[in-house]
Amino acid sequence: MGVVHGQEMVLNIGPQHPATHGVLRLQVKTDGEVVSEITPYLGYLHRCFEKHCENVTYEQVIPYTDRCDYLASMTNNFGYVVAVEALMDIKVNDRVEHIRVIMAELQRIASHLLGLGAFGLDVGAFTPFLHMLRDRERILDLFEMTCGARLLYNYMWVGGLSHDLPVGFVESTYNFLDYFEPKIDEFVNLLVHNKIFVERTADIGRMPQEVAVSYGVTGPNLRASGVKWDLRKNDPYSIYKSFEFDVPVGEGGKGSVGDCWDRFYVRVLEMKESIKILRQALASLPKEGDIHQSIPKKIRPPKGTIYKRTESPRGDLGYYIESDGTNIPYRLKMRSPAFTALSVIDEIAAGWLLSDVLAILGSLDIVLGEIDR
C-alpha cells in the first residue's frame, strides 16, 4: 500500500497560540496531519537582557535575571550570585547557603508543577493543571512570606539575601511538605498512569542520548534520555554536596527511554527528590548567622572571566561573566537551558502528527522569557 502525498501546507503555530507557552512562532510544514518540518522563530520576547547588563551594576543585574525565567526566578538569582561570588571569591555563611538551597528547591517544585500542569493542558487534561496551580500557590505563599513577592523575587544578593526567614517559615514549609507529598501520588494516579495520557505520550518524540548531548539539552530532558547528569551531584555548588538525594533518570516506564512520558515522569520524581533535600536542609538549618554578613560594600570583581553553571529546574543555567575590574559587567552571557531544549524540536518532532508536536513542545517545558531574554 503506497502512501498518498497531498500538497504541503505551511502552518504558523503562534506567535499567539495557546500551546506555545509564551510568544513563540513555530512554522510547520504539514502534509495532512503529519508535520514534516518545524522552524522555530524566536525573539518575540527579546528585550536585550545582555545589553542591559552591560549598562547596570552587578547588583542591578539580579532583577533582570528574575525576568528571564519568570517561573524559576529563585534559581536564576541563585545561578547569578553563585557566579559573581566565585568571581569575587566570597564565601557566604552556612545559614545563607541553607536558605538558598531551600528556596531553590521550593522553586524547583513550583516550576515543575507548572510545567507538568501545562503539559497536561497541552494533551487536553484541564483538571490536573488547576490541581498543580493550587499546590504551587502554597509555595508562592511561602515566598511571599519571605520576601513579599510572588513571582519575581530579587531575593538572593551577591554575598547574602535580601531578607532573613520570617518567624514561622520553617513550620509552614514543613506543613507544606506534609501536605504536598501525598498530593504527588494523587496526581500520578490522576494523570501519569491514565490510559489516554500514556497513549498520547509513550514512545512519542523519543530523544536519543547522542542527540540530547549534541544539542546541549540538559536538566530533566537530558535525564529522561537516560543520562545521569545533574550539576547538583556532578559539579556540586553551594552546599548540595552535604545532602542525600537521587538523580532520577528516564527508564522508559511506559514506552522507550527518552519519550515524552519519561520527560514527564522524571519531573514528577524530581519533585520527590526536592522534598528530600528540603527536609534535610530544614533540619540542618543553622539558627544563627547574619544573612548580610558577606555582602560586599562595593561589588567590583577583579579582572577576569568566569563561566559558572547551576542546575535550574530546566537544566544547566550558565552565566558567563567577563569583568574588567569596574562595577559594571563588561560582558554577561546567560546560557539558558530552555534555549538549547527548544533547538532540538525539529530533530525530535518532525514526522509526528500535529497533536504530537505540541505534546513534545510541552514536554520540553520551555519558558520563552528565558529563550528570548
Added chain:
Amino acid sequence: MNEDQDKLIAELVEKGLAGDMEPINEIEDRVLRSKAKAALVKAKRSAKPQETEDHVKQVSDKSSIDDKSLSENLNENIGEMVNEKFPGSLVNENTETHIQLTPDHWFEIAGWLKSEPSLSFDSLQCQTGIDIGENTLEARYNLHSMKHNHCTEIRISVSINKPVIPSVEQIWRIADWFERETYDMLGIEFSDHRDLRRILLPDDWEGWPLRKDYQVQETYHGIEVPKMKEGWE
C-alpha cells in the same frame, strides 16, 4: 638536578595518591607543578585500570580543589596537543585558563576535540561572543565532556573588519543556534553555517547590538526606537 626533581615528583605523587594535594599546590614553579600533576594523573590511571567505571562514579565525590587542579592541567595538556597536531594554530603559549586559537583550523580542531578519546568534549556548554575592544571580536567556546567530566574554554579572536570564523554547528548541533545568536548580537560570521540568520532580532534590524560601538537606529519601520537611559549609577 633532574634526578632530584624526579625524586621530588615521586614523593609528591605518593602524597597525592594518599589524598594530600597541599604540597603539590604549594609548589611555586609552574612547570614543576604541572609535571607533578601529570605524573599524579598517570599514576592514578595505572593504579586502578579496572576501576574505570567506579572512577566515573567517583567524579562527583571529588573535592572541588582537586577538580580545579585537574582542569588547569588539562588546559595545558590540550594546548600542547593542539600545538603538536595543528602547528601554528595556538596563538598564546599560556594556556592556564583558556586556549587561544586562530580561526584557520578551528573546524578540524573542534572535530578532533570531540573525537579524541582522552578528551571527548561531546558537549558545547556555552558559546558566546565578546567585543574586547581594539577592533577585535572574540568567540568563546565553553566545552565540556560528559564522559570525563572536565571543561575547557577555547577563544578565537578575529578582526572587526573581517569577522569570519569557521562554523562548528555540524560538530555540536547546539552551535547552530549559539552561533546564530552570536552572529545576531556581534556580527561574527560563521562560514559554512547552513542557516545563518538573525535569531532574536528581526531580520531587517541594523547593526550589531553587543558591539561596544553600537548605535541604536533612529526608527524601525516608522516606529521610534526608545533610547537607553544614561547616567544610571
Added chain:
Amino acid sequence: MTVDFIFDLLNQFLPGFSGNGFLLLFAMLIPCLILFGFIAVYALVVIYAELKVSSFIQDKVGPMGQGFGFHAGKWGLLQPVADALKLLTKEDIIPGSANRVLFIMAPFMIFIGAFVSFVAIPFGESIIVADLNIGIFYILGVGSLAVIALILAGWSSNNKWSLYGAMRSAAQIVSYEIPAGISLITVIIITGSLNMQEIIAYQQGGIFNWILFDNPFIPVAFVIYFISALAETNRTPFDLPESESELVAGFVTEYSGMRYAFFFLSEYANMFVVSAVAATGFLGGWQSPISGYLDSPGWSVFWMMSKIAFLIFIMIWIRWTVPRLRVDQLMNVCWKVFLPIGLINIFGVAIWTVLLGS
C-alpha cells in the same frame, strides 16, 4: 400528534379561521417555540451545572455571588445568564476573506440539526411533539446534519485552524455514527420497532425490564453507544475538532458573539439528544424504575429528565477528568475496537433473542 391536538384546539377556539392553512402553520409553530424556549433554558442550566461540576472536580469554588445584584447572583446562579448576555451583545465579526453566505449559514444549520431531533423525543405517554414510526432512525438521520454544518463552518472561515477542525470533525462524526447506529440496532432487534414510544413501552414494569438488563450483550452496546455519543457531540476526550490547545478553537476559531453561541448551544442540545436516545433505548425512557410507583404523566417527565441529567452529568465528569485522544487513535478506537465488538454484539443479541426471546 401534538400538532393535531393543538390544531383541533385552535379550531375550537377560533372557529372563524376553521380549516385555514394558517392555523396549521400556527399549530406547528407553537411546539417549536416551546421547544426552543426549553432548549434555551436547559442550556443555561447545563452551563451552570458544567461550571459547578468542573469546579468541584478541579478543587475550586466556581461562580459565586451574594444576593441578587449584578454579581452573578446567589451561588453564581446568574453566571450563565451573564454569559449569554455577553455573547448576545458582542460584536459580530465576519472575516473579510470568509465566504459570507456559508459563514452565516453554518451556525444555523448546526442548530437545526440538534433542534429538529427534539421533536421525536418522548417525555411521557402523550408528551411528544411528533410520534414518528421511525423515531430513532429519524434522530440518527438529522443528527448527521451537524457534519455538513461543521464542514461549512470550517471551510467558509478561510482559516487553516478551522479547516483542520472541520476535517477532523467530518472524519470523527461520520466514523462514530456507525458504532452508535450498530449498538442501537441491538435495541431494535429486541423491541422490533423504530418507534420511540414502542421501545419505551417494551420496557414497562420496573428497572429489571429495561433493555439495559435484557441480556448480557446489551451493557456492552450501551457503553459503545455512550462513548460514540461523546464523540458525536465533540466532547472530551473526543473534542479534537475544537481542541483548544492544538487548533486554537478548531472550526469555531473565527466565530464570535451570537454565532459562536449557536455552536455552543447546539453542542449542549446534542448532548441532550444523545442522552435522551440512550435513556429511551436502554434505560426505560419515561418509565418509572419501580413498576406502578410514581408513574403519572407528570412523573414521567421527571423520570425522563433525571435519566438524561444523570447521563449528562457523566459526560461532564468525563470531560473534566481525561486528556484528549489523538486523531489516529480516535479512528483506531472506532474502526478496530468498537466496530468489531458492535458487530459481534449484534450477532449475540440476535441469537439470544431467537433462542430465548419471547
